[in-house]
Amino acid sequence: MNRLMTILERYFLPVANRIGKQRHLMAIRNGLIATLPLTIIGSVFVIFLNIPIDGYEELISGFRPILDVPFRFTVGVMALYAAFSIGHFLGESYKVDPLTSGLLSVLGFLISTIVPIQIIDEGQQIISTGRYLAVGDLSSTSLFGAIITTIITVEIYRILVQKNITIKMPSSVPPAVSKSFAALIPTLVIVLLFWGIKYGLNFDINGVVTTLVSPLKNLLVGNNLFGGILTVLLIQLFWSFGIHGEAVLGPIIRPMWDAAILENIEAFQASGNAHDLPNLFSEQFLQWFVQIGGSGTTLALAILFLTSKIPSIKQMGKLTIVPGIFNINEPIVFGTPIVMNPILVIPFIFCPVILTIISYIATISGFVPMMMAKLPFTMVGPIGALMSTNWSVGAMVLAIINFGLAILIYYPFFKLFEREQYKSQQEV
Template structure:
């Protein structure tokens, strides 16, 4: 086992770190994460619209349409925010003007995604005759198009800057004005490119990418148990190597996760039951049923540390308890450590995989609803599961069941590791006394 861990540390970890640090993947990851506050706020308004209290619907009926607006202008048009965020991050890595890059990316994305619709006969109280822009194309369904448009826009901007094909202003002109004129030629190129592709050639980049990546979505997210297990395993595997698993998989899986939870939220706000939503494997499924205390479900391990005879583990348990309740487990992963530690790495991977299977089956048979809201990851798991499944008590109970399963599986490995540490502590004490 130690030989395998050495191979992983020396050969696999450097390659994975290099991939995770790739400029464009990093920009995608950070750009999507940057809009997290908006998605969280939008999710709360979905919850406000669906509080399971008798008479609540009648109470909010006069303002129900207004309560839906924050969701529509956050999650409902998330691709606009993502395109700006990714371009900002990528431009920053190139030392380009971030604000200009963001604007160019948004323009490219909008032109490539939305075709204004001509209305010859208006609807009274809704729209007069003229042209209107459907915002449905700006939701999570166009997320991959937003990613591609942002990367292409920044790369075009960088090309013009590096080749010095820019309008230069005299010295003394304010930087904001100078940067605006320097972006004029890139702006023309970006707008013409996306306008030609979408409006002259009739090619919808977002739709083509969504169709192309649909099988991947079906594998890594959605309703495939095999894909869900693969995602969970990869995240945990990277953590064991000492690499932030979600950060590595983020550029690939996060757009899919954001799309799946957005689909669930859309379906739920449209009147679908929480038991009949499109996707089981959302990020929230992992967060509340599997990452209890953080990736690897380490909160049960922290509780075991608290009763340990090893002074080191007991102290570590005390330090890790409060962060663990709020799903922050770096103190355990790097403190115990779990990283490159075969004894603790085994249950660290096994526990979430077993709980994935159990949680999936219970969701499939209809005992547990699917996720319909996106809450901050720091919400304690029972509360997060309760709220995110439209106040399902069964989902809250499942969190405690999974916690108990984690406790049982972690225990023998904990005792094995505790025995090693007790021997080391005893040897250290003998040396000290000598």
């Protein structure tokens, strides 16, 4: 184990740190995190549109189209919001105007991705062209295309600004007006570029990017057990060195996580069947079934700490139990510490892997549905599992069973840790 940790620390961590701090990946991560309130609120409306109470469906039937509006304009057009927020953060990192960066990113995305629909009358005559957009094209299916077009757009804008290829106004002109004129040439370049690619070359950026990313996405967040285990294992290994696992992997996997849950939400909204959704290993699957109390399922360890007869360990349990209930585990990870701890790091790494396998089997066997909503990560585990799976009691039961298994897995290592702490205190 020590040999493996040394190899990872020497060769793997430096590369991972560089990836995690890469400008474009950080902008993607921050931009997608910025859309979190929209996703959560959209998910809440999906949940309450499908409460399993007799007569509820009939009660809201006359209002369903209206109640569906918040979902359509949050989750349903998420790629549009992502283009703006990612463009904003990327422009900010380059110290060019963030607002212009976001607006131009939306422009580039719309021109390159969206084909205006035609309105045809009963006689098959075209009565309108180019005045209406298909809202479905702005959903999760275009998320990766939005990311790529945003990066291209902001890079073009940044280069033109840095090369002073802009219209400069006198210093007496208000800043807002000056920035608007400075964006004229970049706007023209971006329009001509994406217009030419889409309609001149007949090249679909979004379609190509989605096709290229699909194999990796299907591996990590689809229904592949190996990919699910790999994701969990990498997160835990980073945490074992004191590095926030989700923060390091986030720039790479968060777009896939977000696309996965958005696809699930949209598929559920269309079918109403949470057992037949595209993606099993969403972030929510890990949150509610695997990372109970935070990465490493550390709430189980906090509860065991409360039973300790050693005052310092029991005090650590008291300090970490409440944050752990709400899935905040930095106090126990760094306070114990679990980081680089040769005893506790073993269950910290392998307990989530075991729970991933158990939860995968429970899902594919039909005992629990897949995740169809995105809730705040601070939601109490079993309740989050219940609500995120279309009110599945089986999902809540699985979360409780997994938590009990986590306590059993941690127990022998906790006792060994307790014994070592007792010895060290006796020697002082």
